[in-house]
Amino acid sequence: MRVLIIAPTNFQSYATAVLIKLLKDPDIEVVGVLVHAFNLSRLKNEFKRDGKRIFYKVLNKAILNEKKSLDYSFETPKRYLVQSGIKPNLKSLCDLNHIYHKNVSSFNSANLIDDLTNLKIDIGAFCGGGLLRNRFLDSFSFGVLNCHMGVLPKYRGMDVVEWPFLENENRQVGVTCHLMDKGIDTGDILEIVKVDPGKFENFIELREYLSGVMLELMIKTISSIKKGSFKKQKQLQSDGKQYFVMHPTLKKIAENKYK
Amino acid sequence: MKYRRIVIKNNIKNAVVHYSNQDSLIQSTGRFITIHKHRSKLKSLIKLPFCFPRDLNFNIPLLKRLLRSDAKEVIYDELNDRLVIIRDSSVYLIQESTYILLGKIEGDAPLFNSHYIQNGIIYFGQYDQNKNRKSSKIYKIDVNNKISIVHTFLPGAIRHVHSITNDLYIENRIWITTGDNDGECLLLYTDDNFENISNIGDKSQDFRIVNLGFSKEYLFYGTDNLIKKNYIYRQNRSDGKRKKVLSIKQTAWFLKQDKKGNVILGTTVENGKGCQVNYSSIYFSRDFGMNWLELLRIPKDIYPMPLFKWGSVSFSNGARNLDDLFINVEGLKYLSGSSFNLGFLVNFSENDLRRIEVKKKDYFENNSHLMLVIYRLFSLYENTKDLRFLNLLLKLIDWMPIYSISQKKELRIKALKIYEGINNSSN
Numbered sequence: 250m251r252v253l254i255i256a257p258t259n260f261q262s263y264a265t266a267v268l269i270k271l272l273k274d275p276d277i278e279v280v281g282v283l284v285h286a287f288n289l290s291r292l293k294n295e296f297k298r299d300g301k302r303i304f305y306k307v308l309n310k311a312i313l314n315e316k317k318s319l320d321y322s323f324e325t326p327k328r329y330l331v332q333s334g335i336k337p338n339l340k341s342l343c344d345l346n347h348i349y350h351k352n353v354s355s356f357n358s359a360n361l362i363d364d365l366t367n368l369k370i371d372i373g374a375f376c377g378g379g380l381l382r383n384r385f386l387d388s389f390s391f392g393v394l395n396c397h398m399g400v401l402p403k404y405r406g407m408d409v410v411e412w413p414f415l416e417n418e419n420r421q422v423g424v425t426c427h428l429m430d431k432g433i434d435t436g437d438i439l440e441i442v443k444v445d446p447g448k449f450e451n452f453i454e455l456r457e458y459l460s461g462v463m464l465e466l467m468i469k470t471i472s473s474i475k476k477g478s479f480k481k482q483k484q485l486q487s488d489g490k491q492y493f494v495m496h497p498t499l500k501k502i503a504e505n506k507y508k
Numbered sequence: 509m510k511y512r513r514i515v516i517k518n519n520i521k522n523a524v525v526h527y528s529n530q531d532s533l534i535q536s537t538g539r540f541i542t543i544h545k546h547r548s549k550l551k552s553l554i555k556l557p558f559c560f561p562r563d564l565n566f567n568i569p570l571l572k573r574l575l576r577s578d579a580k581e582v583i584y585d586e587l588n589d590r591l592v593i594i595r596d597s598s599v600y601l602i603q604e605s606t607y608i609l610l611g612k613i614e615g616d617a618p619l620f621n622s623h624y625i626q627n628g629i630i631y632f633g634q635y636d637q638n639k640n641r642k643s644s645k646i647y648k649i650d651v652n653n654k655i656s657i658v659h660t661f662l663p664g665a666i667r668h669v670h671s672i673t674n675d676l677y678i679e680n681r682i683w684i685t686t687g688d689n690d691g692e693c694l695l696l697y698t699d700d701n702f703e704n705i706s707n708i709g710d711k712s713q714d715f716r717i718v719n720l721g722f723s724k725e726y727l728f729y730g731t732d733n734l735i736k737k738n739y740i741y742r743q744n745r746s747d748g749k750r751k752k753v754l755s756i757k758q759t760a761w762f763l764k765q766d767k768k769g770n771v772i773l774g775t776t777v778e779n780g781k782g783c784q785v786n787y788s789s790i791y792f793s794r795d796f797g798m799n800w801l802e803l804l805r806i807p808k809d810i811y812p813m814p815l816f817k818w819g820s821v822s823f824s825n826g827a828r829n830l831d832d833l834f835i836n837v838e839g840l841k842y843l844s845g846s847s848f849n850l851g852f853l854v855n856f857s858e859n860d861l862r863r864i865e866v867k868k869k870d871y872f873e874n875n876s877h878l879m880l881v882i883y884r885l886f887s888l889y890e891n892t893k894d895l896r897f898l899n900l901l902l903k904l905i906d907w908m909p910i911y912s913i914s915q916k917k918e919l920r921i922k923a924l925k926i927y928e929g930i931n932n933s934s935n
Contacts, residue, residue, distance in 0.1 A: 297868065415895055490894075491858075493865040496902040498924070499895070 250475045253349075253370045254282045255356070255393070256339055257377035263464060264376035265337040266326035270468045271374070272346060276475055280370050281349025282339045283361075285378035288354055299494065321454065325461040357382040365389075372474060374467055375429060383431050392428040392436075394470060396463040398456070400441060401425040402488035405434035408495040410456055414446075414503040415495075422446045422455070424462045426470040428481070433491050438482040440470050452507060519848040519877045522569065525834035526582035526621065527826040533834075534584055534591070535847070538577040539563050541593065541602070556580075556607060559596045569845050573816045573838070581617045581632065584826065585625050592630060592649060594618060601653055611655045613647055615668065619718065620762070620822045620836075622671035624682060627651075631658065633669020633684065644668055646684065646702065658702040666692045670732075676722040676767070685717045687732065693717070708748055713782075719763035721771050721797050728753070728797030730760020730773050734780030740773065742797060754800045757785040764823040769796040770830040772850060777808040777819035777839070788819045788840055792854055801891065803853055804883050806840040813839070823850075831855070842879035856884050861900055869907055878904060882919065886926070893930050898923060 252271055256264035264282070271279045285291065321328065330337055343350035349368065353361055356379065365388040373393035375381070386393050399409030400421045413421040423443035430436035442462050449455040473479040495503070520535060523542070527534040533544040539556040562579075565571040572578060580595035591602040592610070594617045600607040615636035623632035628651040634644045644666050646659040661669075666686040675681035675697070684696040684705070693716040695709035709715030713733040721728040727743045738759055743750035758775035759782050765771040771793040777783055790804040808819035819839040824847075827833035831851030837843040864871045864881070872878045885901040888894070905919045 298866075412895075490896065491862065492896060493861075493899065496899050496906075498902055498920070499899055502927075 250276065250372065250471070251278045251280050251368070251370045252372045252374055252471060253280045253365070253368070253389070254339075255373055255375045255378055255381075256282055256284050257379075258287060259284050259339045259352075260337045261339070261376060262326040262330055262337045263460060265335065265339055265342065266329050266464050267374055267376060267467050268339065268342060269330070269333065269335060270464070271471065274468075274472070277471065279346070279348055280368050281351070282343050283356070284339060284350070284352045285356065286352040286354045291354070291379075302494065321457055323458050323461055324464075325457050326464050328461075329464070356385050361385075362388050372471060373429075374471065376467075381429055386429055386431075391474060394426055394439070394467065395429050395434075395436075396467050396470075397425045397427060397434050398459050398463065399423070399425065399434070400443060401427055401434055401438050402484040403490070404492060405489050406492040408500075409492055410459065411452060411495050411500060411503040412492045414506045415499055417506075419446055422459075424459055424466050426466045427484075432486075434489075435484050435486065438484060439479055440466060440473070442466055446507070452504060455507075519846060519852075519873055519880065520834070521846045521874060521876055523845075523847055524578050524822075524836045525824040525847040527584045528824040528834045529586075529826040529828055529832050531586075532584075532826075533824075534582055536578065536580065536582060538565060538567070538572060539595070541582065543591075554602055554607065556593065556595055556600065557598075562596065570811065570816065573811070573844075576817075579617055581620070581623060583623050583625070583630055583632070585628060585630065586826065587625075588628050588651075590628075592653075594632070599649065599655055610649065610653050613655065614645060619668075619670055621825045622669075622673075622719065624672040624674050626674060626682075631672045631682065633672055633686075635668045635670070638667050641665075641667065644686075646672065659705065661686070666694060670718045671720070673720050676765075677724050683720050683727075685720065687716045687718075688734075689713070695720075708743075718761040719773075721763050721765045721773075723769070723796035726796070728771070730756060730763065730775065730791075732759040732761060732776075732782075734759065734778060734782045736782060737784075738775075738782050740791070740797065740800060753797065754791070756789070756791075758783045758788060761820060762822045764825075764827070764830065764833060765796070766828060766830045768829070770794055771797050772803075772823060772830060772833065772835075773800070774821035774823065774835070776821075777813070779813055786819075788821055790821055790835065790853075802887055804880075804887055806837065806843055806883055809839055809841045809844055811839065843876050843883075846876040846880075848877070848880055853880070853884055856881070856888065861896060864900060864904075872907075875909060878907060882908075886923065889923075890926055890930075895927075898927055 254264055254268050271277050340350055362384055370389050371391045373389045375393050375395040400423045403421055404412055425438055426440040427438045428436040446455050523535040523537045525535045531546055535542050541554040543552045562575050562577050565575050565577045583592040593600045597612050599610040601610050615634035618632040619635045623630055630649040633646050641664045643663045644661040645657045647655055648658045649655050667688045670685040670687055673683045681697055681699050686694040690712045693711055693713055694707050695715050696705050696707050698705045713735055716732045717729045718732050725745055730740045731738045738756045739752040740754040741750045742753050756775055759778055760773055761776050763773045773791045775789045777788050787805045787807045789802050791800045792803045793800045817839040822836045824834040833850040834847045835850055836847045882904050885897050889897040901923050905916050908916050
């Protein structure tokens, strides 16, 4: 079983933790890591998509959350890396393990597709980095897996940890591992893990917990594919809705409802 | 006549759209008429004679409203490609690069898009203040462009003619509606080109109607009653009995329908007991007026009525499919003077939600377009209770121009009040 990891940056804890865990599995051959290069046009696109929020996101993820994450009793990708004594750096880890590593400005260039076809990869483990086109997805014999921080098919898109609270659907919180297709979170569902949000104090803590679930679910799903013990569940467009970035006013309402 | 290549947008600022379908669009501002031909992408401009004081408006929107600069009837006979315009009691035939004065009529111009064309013959009614209740006339322009009177209402009988419409289901039947006071509100029809005319109403303001709609079994219409509550009615053709379909909070003026049963009806903010709210509503029906959905509420603007006109919406002619119809807005907040496509409004859906979320401010052609979507989202959220519409609504309010701080606050509070209302009722 040949696996390629797709990461949004070289320093993402989640992608690094997935890489480390997969490298430890003797039955899985990690082909390498594909990283979405950070350049001006990507920054522009992401700023257009997320607005000011992108700065808070970076600040929160890179600095503020780092310490908090270690205080939690449950496993998160960051905590796992710290405990393993590994710094999140995909490039150096690939070099160390002599595996393929490439920074690409687009996942959809013809050259890259040729490269991937030649590498004969079974599974892509998507850890973020933007939208993927069909021809990219088609270069994996099984497909590309994504662990979505929401319960599919109902909650597709963005901020789907918060949306269920606003809609009084507090039980619809969890992580879904699915195959990616050209739609947003509309591919076949492989595994769903629902989480009881009552155990956590706020959305930050809940999201941290879910990031740990994502890590475990990605590894577990790849393992079940390898064993052939997986089940695919098709999604219909009408089975769910696509959600978008939540307005701060509604986010406050959702936070109050959580409390 | 000047020709220039143009692109038609879904929302047009500072213009009234008189006629719109897949082939052409005719719009005007003051004495300037613009004809767009979609297929050839050609635009032609016609300048009507200067009219004092109406055209002394310096292109200032408020002055235009005060001086009634836009009042005119544009009549496009698509079958014969003939364009007639009535403005300031003058009837013009537009031919290529110029206009020909066909004659003078009594009254200023018929009420907006309330004429009827049958086999090249144009029928329209006299519409003016008529305070002394002189006689009122129904005119026709024949295929040779000769103007004549086909019917005269005796002095004191009516104030003015509201509309002339053909029955979509009974051949050769023409309907006439008149107003305004009790005893003057007639719902008339003729089957023999005005030889004999019959009234089917009680002449009270309960039968004060502007536009009519038709199905096989029913007539349907909204009332323009200024002294009592208004309703949308369905009137049985066979026994004449009528049934209230929907209670409306303002007077109903204009209505348009297509053959598939899609109907749009607009209400007007006026002074009177019949107007209970300070906004104009646009209602839509997909089943010949049996069920109605409120598409939009647009608040009245701050300028006093009737000096600066009532708050109203009117509809373009010519649309075989209502998706091609344009809605003209007057005297209403943020949108006065602009015109927008109905198809966009009715079909606003999941896809538009996604497109706006992706394109953000780039999605909008101008501020009127933004405001239009804001108003649409209010009713969409209320009707569907889908919080994604509220989410987008709050974002759109944030995107309103920076100088609209107080309006933004007001709209935000209104949106959250709706949320609280829905949330409390569901709890």
